[in-house]
Amino acid sequence: MVQRIYMVGAGAIARLHAKAIRKEAEAGQAAAELHVTDSNPAAVADFVRQFPEAVPHGDLETMLAEPARDDDIVIVATPPVAHAEIACRALASGRHVLCEKPLAVSREEAARMLSAARKANRLLGCCSSRFAGLPTTGRVKELLARGELGRIYQMNWIQRRRRARSGVEYQPESRWFLRREISGGGTLMDWGPYDIAAMTETLQPVRVDVLHAWTANPRADHPVALAAPFDVEQHVGALLQFHLADGSRFPVRYERAACCHGEERTVTEIEGTEGAVSWDWLIFGEDGELVRFGDEGGEPVRETSRLADATPDMMDKPIVYFRRAVAGLPSLAIVGEQAVFNFGILAAIYDCARTGEAQSVELEEPR
């Protein structure tokens, strides 16, 4: 039987999921029957014009009324404030849920989603897998597994853009990005899920402490930013401590800006006693560069390699990987306890910045 995929939210990202689903069907890899609903009927009508293969529904209840089949998937593609409630209702209907990033807007919501998934014995996945499985990340994991960098003593993860605010310079029609009550937060909610997914994929920490954190919203007078209610951060920084399963721990300096007054900067780097590595992780379908640093006879050496990316398009990955996970195949989907742990790190950065108190997040064992 053809797999059923139910889309909740028919905006910008829903269209990219629908394109990915259509692409897989056209390639003969996996057919799907697509359903769609949105609280705005005009969005559904427009979606169906673009994807006439989709079956429109007036609301979520009606869409999920038919009895669930074992491999049904609901994609939650609404703004963050609605993710938890829709995901829990979809899980309770007996369906697997692939939720857009950020998974939720609070740790309590994320925990509720995980317990709904456990109760229904269904998978809960997060779309933060868009940069998962890159060959550069794979090479770094190999270096770490072989101990080639020696004892790791720090990691730097710095991603600073001067003017790249969602809801202002990017997708200005979606003003909700700028309102905390709908988005849950600013650039950390928006880009943090990818940063944290990439960091946890590379290092696989089992516990993360947030030792210090801050948030800021630097003034930049774009007319859209001035016109809209705007109460979310666009620059965030944290000092994290990663604990690995082997008992080792090291600090991670994390920074992300969609608006800042200083230089743009990208640093993705791990340093150890025997060497260091820096690498591209934000790869949009092109080759990625990886640089290894070390020592030969007292002289510093550097060696650059270019690695071709053969993984699916970044916008296709979440649904491609999740369908594999639902089918019980090996997959890079970010699901269950890992998805909730990753979100917990993000939420703990906000909590630390707000309270000034250190936070700690542990990866739960899968049940």
Ligand SMILES: NC(=O)c1ccc[n+]([C@@H]2O[C@H](COP(=O)([O-])OP(=O)(O)OC[C@H]3O[C@@H](n4cnc5c(N)ncnc54)[C@H](O)[C@@H]3O)[C@@H](O)[C@H]2O)c1
């Ligand atoms: N736009 C992007 O490039 C992008 C990329 C990756 C992830 N995302 C994530 O996807 C999610 C949606 O973002 P978007 O850019 O598609 O937003 P959007 O503004 O383009 O669309 C959101 C849609 O959700 C609908 N909606 C709102 N509340 C709803 C509810 N309770 N029930 C049903 N429908 C509801 C709105 O009517 C709208 O059509 C966000 O979590 C965002 O972080 C967006």
